[in-house]
Amino acid sequence: MKFDAQDCELVFRNQLTETIFDFRLKNKFLAEMTKAGQFVQVLVPSKTLRRPISVCDVEGDIIRLVFEIRGEGTAILADTKVGEKINIIAPLGKGFDLDENKKTIFIGGGIGVPPMLYSAKKCGKNATVINGFRNKSAVILEEDFKAFAGNVIITTDDGSYGIHGFVTEPLKECVKEAEMICACGPMPMLRNIAKIAKENNVPCQVSLEQRMACGVGACLGCAVAVFDENGNQTYKHVCKDGPVFNAEEVVF
Amino acid sequence: MADLSVNIAGVHFNNPIIAASGTIGFGREYSEFYPLSVFGGISCKGTTLKERLGNPPPRIAETPMGMLNAVGLQNPGVEHFIKYDLPWLREQNTVVIANVAGSTQEDYCKMVEILSDTDIDMVELNISCPNVKEGGVQFGTSCESVGAITKAVRKYCKKPLIIKLSPNVADIAGIAKAAESEGADAVSLINTLTGMRIDINTRKPIIKNVTGGMSGPAVFPVAVRMVWQVKNAVKIPVIGMGGVTTWKDAVEMLMAGADALQIGTALFTDPYAPVKITEGLNQYLDDHNMKSVTELTHTVIV
Numbered sequence: 001m002k003f004d005a006q007d008c009e010l011v012f013r014n015q016l017t018e019t020i021f022d023f024r025l026k027n028k029f030l031a032e033m034t035k036a037g038q039f040v041q042v043l044v045p046s047k048t049l050r051r052p053i054s055v056c057d058v059e060g061d062i063i064r065l066v067f068e069i070r071g072e073g074t075a076i077l078a079d080t081k082v083g084e085k086i087n088i089i090a091p092l093g094k095g096f097d098l099d100e101n102k103k104t105i106f107i108g109g110g111i112g113v114p115p116m117l118y119s120a121k122k123c124g125k126n127a128t129v130i131n132g133f134r135n136k137s138a139v140i141l142e143e144d145f146k147a148f149a150g151n152v153i154i155t156t157d158d159g160s161y162g163i164h165g166f167v168t169e170p171l172k173e174c175v176k177e178a179e180m181i182c183a184c185g186p187m188p189m190l191r192n193i194a195k196i197a198k199e200n201n202v203p204c205q206v207s208l209e210q211r212m213a214c215g216v217g218a219c220l221g222c223a224v225a226v227f228d229e230n231g232n233q234t235y236k237h238v239c240k241d242g243p244v245f246n247a248e249e250v251v252f
Numbered sequence: 253m254a255d256l257s258v259n260i261a262g263v264h265f266n267n268p269i270i271a272a273s274g275t276i277g278f279g280r281e282y283s284e285f286y287p288l289s290v291f292g293g294i295s296c297k298g299t300t301l302k303e304r305l306g307n308p309p310p311r312i313a314e315t316p317m318g319m320l321n322a323v324g325l326q327n328p329g330v331e332h333f334i335k336y337d338l339p340w341l342r343e344q345n346t347v348v349i350a351n352v353a354g355s356t357q358e359d360y361c362k363m364v365e366i367l368s369d370t371d372i373d374m375v376e377l378n379i380s381c382p383n384v385k386e387g388g389v390q391f392g393t394s395c396e397s398v399g400a401i402t403k404a405v406r407k408y409c410k411k412p413l414i415i416k417l418s419p420n421v422a423d424i425a426g427i428a429k430a431a432e433s434e435g436a437d438a439v440s441l442i443n444t445l446t447g448m449r450i451d452i453n454t455r456k457p458i459i460k461n462v463t464g465g466m467s468g469p470a471v472f473p474v475a476v477r478m479v480w481q482v483k484n485a486v487k488i489p490v491i492g493m494g495g496v497t498t499w500k501d502a503v504e505m506l507m508a509g510a511d512a513l514q515i516g517t518a519l520f521t522d523p524y525a526p527v528k529i530t531e532g533l534n535q536y537l538d539d540h541n542m543k544s545v546t547e548l549t550h551t552v553i554v
Contacts, residue, residue, distance in 0.1 A: 003284055005523050048468045048521055049314045073314075089523065211312040211458075213319065213520045216284070218277035220297075220326045221312040235305055235326065240281075 003092055003216065005043075006030055007085040011062065016140045019069045020111065021078045023086075028061035030090045036119040037095020037182075037207060037244050040065065041215035043087040044073045050089065051077065052212045054115035054184070054243070057144075063090065066114035066140065092215055093243050096205050098122050102179040105130065106149075107167050107193055109185025110138065115207055116184055117144055125150040128178070130170050132185070136161035168192050175200045182244075183207070187252065194247035204247035210238040217241075225251035254537035255544040256530065258292065258512050260489045261412035261437035263373050265292030265347050265512060268533075268545055269502070269526045272493050272516030273298055273351035273376065273416075274323065278337035279344065285523045290530065293347030295440075295514060296333065298378045300353050301363055303329040313449045313458040318468025318495070319517060320447050322461035325353050325381060330363055334370050342371060349414070353378040357391075357401060361408045368410035375411045377401070380418030380443035381465075392418040392427075392443075399430035406435035414491065417441040417482075419471075424478045425485035432486045439482060440491035440514060442475045468517040471495045476508045483509025483550050497525065499532020506548040 008025035016022050034040075034055055040063065041050035051073050057064040069075045080086055096119045098104065106120040107130045120127040129145045132155040139161055145152045153170045154162030163170055167189065175181070175196055183193045184207035197204035210222040217240030226236045226249045233251055236242065256267040266289065271279070273295040279288050288294060306326025313320045328336075333350070341348045350372045354360040364375055379392035379401055391401040402415055415431040417424065419442035428439050444465025449458040457463075475494025483490050492510025496502055497518040505513055518525040537545060 005285065043521065047314070048317060048319050048517060049312075050520065087522075211310045213312050213321065213517075214275070214281070215520075216281040216523075218281040219275055219321070219520070220277070220306060220323050221321060223306060223309040223311055223323075223326070225308070235309075 002033060003089055005087060005089045007087050010080050010082050010084050010086055013082050017138055020140055021067055023065045025063045025086055026061055031058050031061045031063050034058050034063055034091035035095050036122055038091040038093050039243055040088040040090040042077060044077050047073045049213055050215060052215060055118060056114040057118045068111040089215055093239055096182045096244050103177055104180040105178045107183040109167060109189045112185030113141055117141060119182060121148050124148050128174055130167045132167035168196060171196055175202055178202050191252040197247060205244050206247050207243045208238055208245060212239055215239050254534055254542055258546060260512050263347055263412055267292040267530050268512040269529055270295055270512055270514045272514035275516035275519050279341055288344040288346045290526050291346050293349055295349040295351050295376050297327050298325050298351045298353040298381060299327045299330050299333050300325060301330055301359050308460045310460055315466060316470060318466055318470035320449060320459055320464030320466050322459045322464035330366055338370060347373045349374045349376050351376045351378050353381055357404050360405050364405050365408040374414055375409055376414040376416050376440060377405060378416050380416050389418055393421050395426045395430040398427045399434045402431045402434035402436050412437040414438045414440050416443055418443050419474060419478055420446050425481045428482040428486050432488050436488060438489040438491060442478050442494040445471055469495045469497050472501060476505060479505060479510050480508040499529045502529050502533050503536055507552045509550040511549050
């Protein structure tokens, strides 16, 4: 465990869709410590609680965050101008347990897509990427994934781009060759992916979200229900035990 | 450089800033940011006789300038605290306060008896947790019940005893007096105010527990008022808390009547809040030619 709260300069800001923003934050100390699948706690002016945002990518001294406006806090954050400082606690949580030599399927749904980029990059050509969106105008980061991944599949719920349907359709076709599945997105999507993974005996890791306060494991706010070794239901915490969990332990 | 140290019920604190129970666990996570000695003391996570898993999620909701929580006293139990956390905390050069919660008078007495034989510095009796039925709040809402639980626990408590008070009451001063008259060495207040938020899209409460405890800057004026009322009513030390976020808040709370302060939710916004509050407090004292932080306590001119 090693993290700190520090200011970062916003060095690049881009709007990807009507509600999704691409921020690049400069902080050498924090960037060097940040691993794939971890998250940061972003201070928003005038808000009591920080916003937990998954790390999309790290390049040199830059931490890249791609986030969606969900409410007042993220709307204020989206208005930050290039050159201004943003305070983050980073890096937080445990990312995906990856083996770059294993054929790994990375699945993202909607705003669950950005957290997969840095992780998938680690697996390079061994990465098969399946990203699902509502429609064509919601598609993000396609070129970023195509730059390194062995195969990139896009699905849209309405068929306006890529494959018509959910991410689980292409998953069923390629799951047999996979040695690992990593996923992030809405709970119903993760539940269905976990089911397919189990049926095909492929280990599966899922990145979860929960309403959070401290972000470091002290306040015990961000509980998720899991099964312990004896199959009894208990709680773990997204900020410290996660955000990535083995799909088998999650109570969906 | 003014003297920031305070003495609460015979216990020396290097500064008046204490980490509030429930916001800092048993201290390990925040020790990543700084040595825990930045705090005069740390009030540990509310601990019960046996392990508790806590409430189902979601447990957190944001509010205007504040938050609700209904963690539900998730803790590993008192024996785990004594074996695993206390020896480590003892090495951190800060006052260690055990926060004790229970569901029966017998639980509280048993816990306090066990803790009296350890090297904790103080006991803070949590009779004000609003988030679990058996969290003791039934002991904390009338003068009679506060007097009775204080009297019962006092017999078993060999450590200085702080009673943590609920703000969800009609007569906070009367309750503080009841605790004092039955042997409390200090009172701390305020615990959280009971609140509720509803998701207007689903019509469901945001917090699974339906209601939660409200904290943060929004509750600060309520806390200042209650600390002032209590200080006017009792002679024992008063530990003020509730929305203290900046050094200016700290000065204000001391002026209202606090002998020491607890900060909690401020840590979530800025983990370095205790460092900044201590620096600001020191500067204020220097600027006003005050030698000791104790010169501020209860100096409001009414």
